[in-house]
Amino acid sequence: MIKEHCGIVGVWSKDNKATFIAYEVLKLLQHRGQESAGISYIDGGIKTLKGMGLVEDAIDPIFLKSSNLSIGHVRYSTTGKGTIDEAQPLSNGKISLAFNGTIPNYYKFGTNTDTEFILKVLSESEDIKAGIRKLADIADGAYSIVILTSDGELIGFRDPKGFRPLVLGKIGENYVIASEDSAIRQLGGSIIRDVKPGEMIYVDKNGNIESEIIASSPVSFCSFEYIYFARSDSVIDGVSVYSARVRLGEILAEKHYVDADIVVPVPESSIPIAVGYSRKSKIPLELALVRSMIAKRSFIMPTQDKRESVLEDKFGVVKDAIQGKRIVLIDDSIVRGNTMKRIVKLMRDNGARQVHVRVGSPKIRYPCYMGIDFPTSRELIAYGKTEKEIASEIGADSVEYLTIEEMISAIGRKDLCHACFSGVYPLKFSYDMSQLESVFKR
Ligand code: SF4
Numbered sequence: 463m464i465k466e467h468c469g470i471v472g473v474w475s476k477d478n479k480a481t482f483i484a485y486e487v488l489k490l491l492q493h494r495g496q497e498s499a500g501i502s503y504i505d506g507g508i509k510t511l512k513g514m515g516l517v518e519d520a521i522d523p524i525f526l527k528s529s530n531l532s533i534g535h536v537r538y539s540t541t542g543k544g545t546i547d548e549a550q551p552l553s554n555g556k557i558s559l560a561f562n563g564t565i566p567n568y569y570k571f572g573t574n575t576d577t578e579f580i581l582k583v584l585s586e587s588e589d590i591k592a593g594i595r596k597l598a599d600i601a602d603g604a605y606s607i608v609i610l611t612s613d614g615e616l617i618g619f620r621d622p623k624g625f626r627p628l629v630l631g632k633i634g635e636n637y638v639i640a641s642e643d644s645a646i647r648q649l650g651g652s653i654i655r656d657v658k659p660g661e662m663i664y665v666d667k668n669g670n671i672e673s674e675i676i677a678s679s680p681v682s683f684c685s686f687e688y689i690y691f692a693r694s695d696s697v698i699d700g701v702s703v704y705s706a707r708v709r710l711g712e713i714l715a716e717k718h719y720v721d722a723d724i725v726v727p728v729p730e731s732s733i734p735i736a737v738g739y740s741r742k743s744k745i746p747l748e749l750a751l752v753r754s755m756i757a758k759r760s761f762i763m764p765t766q767d768k769r770e771s772v773l774e775d776k777f778g779v780v781k782d783a784i785q786g787k788r789i790v791l792i793d794d795s796i797v798r799g800n801t802m803k804r805i806v807k808l809m810r811d812n813g814a815r816q817v818h819v820r821v822g823s824p825k826i827r828y829p830c831y832m833g834i835d836f837p838t839s840r841e842l843i844a845y846g847k848t849e850k851e852i853a854s855e856i857g858a859d860s861v862e863y864l865t866i867e868e869m870i871s872a873i874g875r876k877d878l879c880h881a882c883f884s885g886v887y888p889l890k891f892s893y894d895m896s897q898l899e900s901v902f903k904r
Contacts, residue, residue: 467691467834468550468562469494469536469641472608474616474665476635480532483633483649488517488534490645493693495536498549502558503529508612510558512549531616533608535560538835552577554585557611562626562641563604563833567891569901580607594619594662598677602890604684604832608639614667622679623888624659625832625879627687627698637665644696656699681877682888686834688873689823690731690794701874704734709872710822710864711738711792718862719743720818723787728805729753735822736792745790750783751805777805785813795823797836799843803856810857819856821863824883831889831898836882838899
């Protein structure tokens with residue numbers, strides 16, 4: 463079974479630079495998926511290049527051809543297989559698509575994956591716009607999509623609940639639709655606006671652009687994008703990811719204070735949370751954990767083996783900074799607890815006197831069926847456990863999490879999904895959750 467969490471890009475280029483822009487944007491979306499990457503473009507028909515690994519390993523730019531239209535994808539798989547067959551974009555010769563999300567009801571339509579399901583719905587419709595309408599009607603869950611057609615059209619669509627980000631911008635005279643604005647801005651582009659939930663952006667072969675709200679629904683944006691997944695320098699639906707993270711830390715300090723000598727973040731995404739904690743608590747911040755340049759995010763590696771091998775050489779410790787100290791160790795989230803357990807031990811082995819863990823999100827207790835690879839409840843460290851029990855399991859002096867209400871107030875949006883924390887799934891249709899779990903189980 464395939465669940466996805468990915469980064470996507472679509473480019474319409476006035477001067478045939480679409481493929482190269484898509485390639486550069488993908489590199490800047492690398493944090494959203496490191497297992498495979500792919501690009502489709504038009505060169506007398508739809509051509510697709512894809513491969514395993516980071517963008518620069520997966521796609522040799524020497525093979526990229528000039529084109530006025532291109533889409534691209536970076537992926538981390540949650541299947542445990544992580545094969546090239548699962549890499550996107552997926553093309554049927556007439557259209558090629560790349561998507562970010564999970565469609566939990568795809569299996570009811572007789573396809574093997576949600577990507578295939580989208581391709582099937584689009585292929586069976588009279589034109590691409592009708593296909594998107596049909597999709598919005600029958601699909602559930604999270605799906606930000608970019609599509610190119612052999613007729614030279616580019617389409618971007620964000621699901622009606624807007625679970626995943628999608629933004630429209632321009633680099634020079636070229637339209638770019640991408641998962642995060644930071645990638646477009648870093649390439650010197652400007653942001654036109656976020657694609658609205660339920661909105662389709664359509665660019666015809668001449669570069670005429672139009673938009674249409676296809677479906678509307680109460681919005682349910684993924685809170686985890688702000689907590690961990692998106693880049694700190696992104697702004698999603700008007701909310702700065704960096705500022706949201708700082709506020710998570712400030713509220714963590716306000717509501718979950720502990721007397722300590724230093725605040726130490728687990729790099730990278732926890733750094734702004736630790737900045738907030740330190741600022742509010744007046745406890746000095748020390749960057750005493752150092753992440754090696756080659757380290758990949760352990761949480762997004764698809765198998766336990768791969769995760770553990772990544773953990774082996776992921777962090778170094780500045781012994782001088784922590785020896786004899788009482789430490790507030792800040793992390794953005796704890797999923798299985800492997801990483802945190804190892805870091806707490808690392809701190810103690812290097813002379814820390816006390817290690818208090820403070821987490822910038824609520825307890826993750828339920829799987830996600832909207833695009834992020836959280837394991838089943840049984841594998842989640844916080845499921846059915848008190849903070850005291852979690853502290854004892856990871857070897858910390860204490861552990862405290864934000865509550866859901868505290869998280870919502872820190873991010874400053876009321877329209878957030880919090881299903882992985884609360885077990886309340888904001889889906890369109892109702893499901894037997896144990897059946898969903900068995901469909902999505904690796
Ligand atoms: S369940 Fe959690 S990770 Fe999944 S979309 Fe909702 S907030 Fe995001």
